[in-house]
Amino acid sequence: MTGGHAGRVLEIYRAGIDEGDATFETAVPAWSAFDAAKLPAHRYVALDPVHGHVIGWIAASAVSARPCYAGVVEHSVYVDPAARGRGVAAALLNALIASTEAAGVWTVQSGIFPQNAASLALHARAGFRVIGTRHRVGRRHGVWRDVVLVERRSPLID
Numbered sequence: 001m002t003g004g005h006a007g008r009v010l011e012i013y014r015a016g017i018d019e020g021d022a023t024f025e026t027a028v029p030a031w032s033a034f035d036a037a038k039l040p041a042h043r044y045v046a047l048d049p050v051h052g053h054v055i056g057w058i059a060a061s062a063v064s065a066r067p068c069y070a071g072v073v074e075h076s077v078y079v080d081p082a083a084r085g086r087g088v089a090a091a092l093l094n095a096l097i098a099s100t101e102a103a104g105v106w107t108v109q110s111g112i113f114p115q116n117a118a119s120l121a122l123h124a125r126a127g128f129r130v131i132g133t134r135h136r137v138g139r140r141h142g143v144w145r146d147v148v149l150v151e152r153r154s155p156l157i158d
Helices: 003-019 029-035 087-102 116-124
Strands: 041-048 054-062 070-079 109-112 129-140 143-153
Touching: 003 029, 003 041, 003 054, 029 041, 029 116, 054 087, 054 129, 070 087, 087 109, 109 116, 116 143
Parallel strands: 070 109
Antiparallel strands: 041 054, 054 070, 109 143, 129 143
């Protein structure tokens, strides 16, 4: 994922925000803020094989600046609504897992709204486990929302 992908990455993010079951965010950030928050070594785009434009993205962020959490990242994955059901998210998630394991990251985690059954199923297939639910942890448009916490512990890193 580079600045050249920014327009489509943010468009896809906007679609996820607008659908209402992907994030607490209600506005797309400027590319500079988005870019600064994501780890450069752990972000990818999927390109349409015919047209070459971005149809999905995944990116990880550090969960803490504390050294004891250096091997823990949180990620987000978004796919253009027109490209869903084609394995794009799974391919992106597999790429992220490979890059994080190669870098010594031992835990990849995420928070998913319980209503986002497709994302929960995707993560389960990729080896993530549910570690709990944070009830009424935040509001979106004034409505309290729960978040299911998932994580994948690398079997390669002791």
